[in-house]
Amino acid sequence: MTSIGTGYDLSNSVFSPDGRNFQVEYATKAVENGGTAIGLRCKDGVVLAVEKLIQSKLLVPGSNKRIATVDRHVGIACAGLIPDARHFVSRARNEASSWRKGYYGPIPISSLADRMGQYAQTYTLFSSVRPFGVTSIIGGLDEEGGPSLWMVEPSGVTWGYFGAATGRGRQAAKAELEKLDLPNITVEEGVKHAARIILIAHGDNSGKDKDYELEMTWVRMPPNGEAEIAADGTVRGYGRHEEVPKDIVEQAEKDAKKAVEGDDDDEKMAES
Amino acid sequence: MNHLPEAWGRPRDDIYGAYDHQYVSASNPNQHTTSPVVTGTSVVALKYNGGVVIAADNLASYGSLARFTNVERLKQVGSHTVVGASGDVSDMQFLFDEQLEQLIISEEYQNDGHHLRAKHIYSYLSRVMYHRRSKFNPLWNVLLVAGWDDGKPFLASTDLLGTTFSGPALASGFGAHLAIPLLRRVCPDEAAVANITREQAISVIEECMKVLFYRDARSMNKYSMSIISGEGDKVEIEHRKDIQLKQQSWKFAESIRGYGAQVV
Numbered sequence: 001m002t003s004i005g006t007g008y009d010l011s012n013s014v015f016s017p018d019g020r021n022f023q024v025e026y027a028t029k030a031v032e033n034g035g036t037a038i039g040l041r042c043k044d045g046v047v048l049a050v051e052k053l054i055q056s057k058l059l060v061p062g063s064n065k066r067i068a069t070v071d072r073h074v075g076i077a078c079a080g081l082i083p084d085a086r087h088f089v090s091r092a093r094n095e096a097s098s099w100r101k102g103y104y105g106p107i108p109i110s111s112l113a114d115r116m117g118q119y120a121q122t123y124t125l126f127s128s129v130r131p132f133g134v135t136s137i138i139g140g141l142d143e144e145g146g147p148s149l150w151m152v153e154p155s156g157v158t159w160g161y162f163g164a165a166t167g168r169g170r171q172a173a174k175a176e177l178e179k180l181d182l183p184n185i186t187v188e189e190g191v192k193h194a195a196r197i198i199l200i201a202h203g204d205n206s207g208k209d210k211d212y213e214l215e216m217t218w219v220r221m222p223p224n225g226e227a228e229i230a231a232d233g234t235v236r237g238y239g240r241h242e243e244v245p246k247d248i249v250e251q252a253e254k255d256a257k258k259a260v261e262g263d264d265d266d267e268k269m270a271e272s
Numbered sequence: 273m274n275h276l277p278e279a280w281g282r283p284r285d286d287i288y289g290a291y292d293h294q295y296v297s298a299s300n301p302n303q304h305t306t307s308p309v310v311t312g313t314s315v316v317a318l319k320y321n322g323g324v325v326i327a328a329d330n331l332a333s334y335g336s337l338a339r340f341t342n343v344e345r346l347k348q349v350g351s352h353t354v355v356g357a358s359g360d361v362s363d364m365q366f367l368f369d370e371q372l373e374q375l376i377i378s379e380e381y382q383n384d385g386h387h388l389r390a391k392h393i394y395s396y397l398s399r400v401m402y403h404r405r406s407k408f409n410p411l412w413n414v415l416l417v418a419g420w421d422d423g424k425p426f427l428a429s430t431d432l433l434g435t436t437f438s439g440p441a442l443a444s445g446f447g448a449h450l451a452i453p454l455l456r457r458v459c460p461d462e463a464a465v466a467n468i469t470r471e472q473a474i475s476v477i478e479e480c481m482k483v484l485f486y487r488d489a490r491s492m493n494k495y496s497m498s499i500i501s502g503e504g505d506k507v508e509i510e511h512r513k514d515i516q517l518k519q520q521s522w523k524f525a526e527s528i529r530g531y532g533a534q535v536v
Contacts, residue, residue, distance in 0.1 A: 069381050093381065097374060104369065243383060 011127045023131055024124050027154035030133035031080035035212065036169035036201040037066070038177065039077060039137040040194055041149035041162045045187035045220035046139035047244075048077040049194040051169065051202050052213040067217045071096035073106050074140035075217050075241035079167030080154075081133035088134055092116055109140040113150030113158050121156025131155070135166040141219045141239055169201025176200055187220050191244055195252035199260055214253055216244040273414075275446040275488070277311045277359050281410065281432050304409035308360035310334050312345045313490040314447030315356035315416045316480045318455050319425040319440045319465045320473035323501035324418040326354055326427075327477050329485070330514070331492040332361045338492060344513070346496050350376050352507050353390040353419035354498040355397070358444040359432065360412035367411060371400060390419025390426035394436075402434025414444035420502035425465065440465045443480070446488040451480040470501065482517050486524070493517040 008014055009022030016022060035051040050066045067077045068089040076092055078085035095115050099107035116138065123131045131154040138150045151164040163177030176197045185193070195214060202212055219241045244252075274280060282291055310332050317326035332340035346356045347368045355372070357364040375396060379388050388396075394417040404410050410432040419426045428438035440462050441455035458468060458476050477497065485491045494517075499510045525531050 065383070069383055072377060072380070093378075097377070100373070100377075101370065 012123075012130055013125050013127055021124060021155075024155045027080075027131040027133050028135075031135045031154065031166060032168060032170075034079040034081070034167045035066070036165065036167040036173055036198060037077040037079040037135075037137055038166075038173050038194060038197055038201075039139045039149045039151070039161065039164040040177070040180075040190040041139070041147050041182055042185050042187045042190040043183060044147070045141065045190070045218055046075075046147045046149055047187055047190040047194050047216065047218045048075050048137060048139050049198050049214065049216045050077050050079070051167070051198045052215050054211045054213060061213065065215065067215055069217075069241050070112070070138075071100075071106060071140075072240050073142075073219060074109060074112060074138065075219065077137045077139070077217075078134050080135055084132045084134045085136065088116070088120075088132060088136055091119055092138070106143060108142050108145075109138060109148035109150060110142075110160070112140075113138045113152060113160070117152050117156050117158030119156075120152055120154060124155060137164045137166065139219065140241060141221060146221055147219070165197075165201075167201075169198075169204055172204040173197050173201040187218050188248075191216065191218065191248060192252045192255055195249070196256035196259055199253070199256045203260070214249060216249050216252075217241060218244050273445070273448040275449060277308045277412065277445065280308075280359065280412065280414075304407075305360070305363075305412055308363070308412040310339060310361040311490070312343065312358050312361055312364065313488055314443055314445040314451065314484055315345065315358050315414070316443040316447045316451045316455070316477055316484070317356065317416050317418050317427055317441070318459060318468070318473050318477055319427050320468040320470055321466050322425070322470060322503065323420065323473075323499060324354075324425045324427050325470075325473045325477045325497065325499050326356050326416060326418040327481055327495055327497040328356045328358070329481065329492050329495035331490070331494075333490045336489065338490075341492060341494070344496060346498050346511075347372065348498070348509055348511070349393050350379070350388045351509075352387060352421065352500075352502075353393045353417060353426075354500055354509060355393065356416045356418070356444075357413050359414055363411040363413050367397070367400070367413070367415075372397075390417055390421045393417060393419070394426070394428050394430065398430040398434055398436045401430050401432060405433050416442055416444060418498070418500055420500055420507040423502070423504055425500070425502070446490070447480065447484055450484055450487055454480050454483060470499070474499065478518075481515075482520065485517055485520075486522075493520075 008016035012023040035053045037050040040047040048067050052066055067075055070076055070092045076089055095112055096107045120132050123129050136152045140148055142148050149161050149164055150158055151161055152158045162182040165173035180193055198214055312332055315328040328345040330343050331338055332343040346354055348354050349372045397415055401411060412432050414431040417428050427442055429442050430436050441459045443451040481495050485493050495515050497512045497515055501508050
């Protein structure tokens, strides 16, 4: 950033002469310091995963979740400043809930992402506020149209994705995501890839010595292909944003370790 | 309880004399619901050893007109509870589709493996009902809450005034007159619940629904039943929908004045 210190970065919503908003760029920097978060839009559902760096051994395992449930059918994975993320999620919950009140149905993921993008964007317009130090991956299942995945950046930019990555290890994660045939793999396969990608993203960065916890959720489509989101909550498991069962995550992590370490062995063998 | 929902929430005519309708005439300011419009009739429920059975028919009446014949008046709320509603159907829809739905969604934000149990849902509902009556804008319903709570069957009632009570066998509306005696035959008190099997409970409830159809002019021959069964912390809820009344016998009708073969 060449124009740092020229005075155009001190107030939000002020352009620099070359047309940049530095506060927004700094917010993006804050995101890049956080643990990696990824989202996979698969054939029959969506997988969200984050690399949650363990700040202290005194923390209870599984605490300080970074993937939140917004509505039955939607989840948000965040990278960046956690308190900003909490506020962002709380806003998303209000949007989803008011949609239900007004339209008597679950909010389409595209509409939620759009509204959240607008919300983030308003925080780039005033000198009295700062932008969100958070990039959020919004994933869920639409009543019609199936799985849907979006990413909202501090600038308010909102794009739809097959595979989304943000946070410190996003480059490595993106490279891995691009290798996958995401529209044609199942969520079960997606979970395995997600575990592997988070492991690679973790290893590729300076946080390698730090331990991490893999947090993973999914929203699956029912086997018949239609996204039935039961009003009375009788269809448990399908059409819901929920944590991936522990045993499946553990297995995926084990497989990921084997796959990644296996690669290293191959390379060593090739070297020798 | 009077079997006509129109009369709920008012002083009893037989004790206090005919109701003076001037009190609720349209010229008075600030009126809310003073009588229900589209109504559902009885809900009946019975505890058994290991669960609760609850049933309600699928009719929504517009006065005495059988207006809607495919209305679900039982709602599963979370994983442990079924709520049944009689009285105003629009108030029921508000409670079921807005309030309870949002309650459960918000409860699942935490994602910590804890769920609202029947007792919690009942407590919530009774507070809503009392709050609304205190705003002089009651939700015109009688609600039965059936579920599994802390390893035991749960059954309790709340109404448009926020009144609360529980019991091993409960019924609302016409059922409070006609079904309760039948239910109490097999279940006179809480202790009797231990001797009632699931099959027995289902058949008693089926019998109640049949008798109610015979004698309640706001009922129909199609109903829904939910069976909540539990063991320790595990709960299973079975929903039976579109149950048709079986083995009806209208022989008794012959002896009813003004019906069938009799003239005069």
